[in-house]
Amino acid sequence: MIPLGSYPRRRMRRMRRDEFSRRLVREHRLDAADLIYPVFVLDGTGREEAVPSMPGVSRLSVDRLLPRAEECLRLGVPAIALFPVVEPALKSPDAAEALNPEGLVPRAIQALKQRFPELGLITDVALDPYTSHGQDGLIDESGYVVNDETVSVLVRQATVHAAAGADIVAPSDMMDGRIGRIREALDAAGFIHTRILAYAAKYASSFYGPFREAVGSAASLGQGNKYTYQMDPANSDEALWEVGLDLQEGADMVMVKPGLPYLDIVRRVKDTFRAPTLVYQVSGEYAMLKAAAQQGWLDERSCVLEALLAIKRAGADGILTYFALEAARWLRAA
Numbered sequence: 001m002i003p004l005g006s007y008p009r010r011r012m013r014r015m016r017r018d019e020f021s022r023r024l025v026r027e028h029r030l031d032a033a034d035l036i037y038p039v040f041v042l043d044g045t046g047r048e049e050a051v052p053s054m055p056g057v058s059r060l061s062v063d064r065l066l067p068r069a070e071e072c073l074r075l076g077v078p079a080i081a082l083f084p085v086v087e088p089a090l091k092s093p094d095a096a097e098a099l100n101p102e103g104l105v106p107r108a109i110q111a112l113k114q115r116f117p118e119l120g121l122i123t124d125v126a127l128d129p130y131t132s133h134g135q136d137g138l139i140d141e142s143g144y145v146v147n148d149e150t151v152s153v154l155v156r157q158a159t160v161h162a163a164a165g166a167d168i169v170a171p172s173d174m175m176d177g178r179i180g181r182i183r184e185a186l187d188a189a190g191f192i193h194t195r196i197l198a199y200a201a202k203y204a205s206s207f208y209g210p211f212r213e214a215v216g217s218a219a220s221l222g223q224g225n226k227y228t229y230q231m232d233p234a235n236s237d238e239a240l241w242e243v244g245l246d247l248q249e250g251a252d253m254v255m256v257k258p259g260l261p262y263l264d265i266v267r268r269v270k271d272t273f274r275a276p277t278l279v280y281q282v283s284g285e286y287a288m289l290k291a292a293a294q295q296g297w298l299d300e301r302s303c304v305l306e307a308l309l310a311i312k313r314a315g316a317d318g319i320l321t322y323f324a325l326e327a328a329r330w331l332r333a334a
């Protein structure tokens, strides 16, 4: 028997009893303005190809992308992130196509900016869609991705994107020192307003599988891996070091990637630096949720919104998610 006197005065359930008091003390809210929509862009017109491992996601030619961009604006999603699907014939060991000012990405930027100037445009700075070997940088005879030579190419790639009208360039390559050199080059070329989103703590994750399938870099990469530049999933302190360096070099925002399995990193990064921190809920996270939902094993809407809210609660200021449009619609209806 518990004596009445010692029975808890503190009843945690009081505030949970009614919807009004649950809403009143809710600490975090997910909003369409927190979301960034990543899209896969194809060359040509009238093209739309489903990505098998990402049900509901398609690779789209630019004309097909325009209605999606309009939908982002309508729903209050502030930005999209472009990922090109580059034809195998245009891939080469030196990724020359990445520097083509008339390439797919610059043309997509121009088309989107012309139609929807107020939509934020983020471009991926990395060479993997353009290299015949599928690595994010240039390689030497041994296959090692060479840092400084790669950075020189990334700097030019970022400048091409900025010149075409990108609002934010996002280096996802994990080379050392690229943020500083990109900032320097952008400033020197007069692109002082172009923001840099650094994929600062990007892990060598197996959850990128469906993305590599979607952009066609999986085949090029073959049995290769990215362990010599992306971070070891076993490490946490190193993420702070990476983020600190990127901020010091001039990053306007930093990113932790993937999302859900790395929320401890998100929290540490946010607490340590208090800088704008974005999180990428990556392709494999999307695939897991979709697959379970399709089987009827998980309720898609509530699980997706819970996962996104959890990412925000961990410290994210924004989330790149393939669910951006669906989530924004659900939030509107809620």
Ligand code: PBG
Residues within 6 Å of the ligand: 124, 126, 127, 128, 136, 172, 173, 207, 208, 209, 210, 211, 212, 226, 281, 282, 283, 284
């Ligand atoms: C490539 C890049 C990758 C992703 C974004 N940019 C893949 C990789 O590093 O191999 C992954 C995104 C996702 O899985 O959704 N630089």
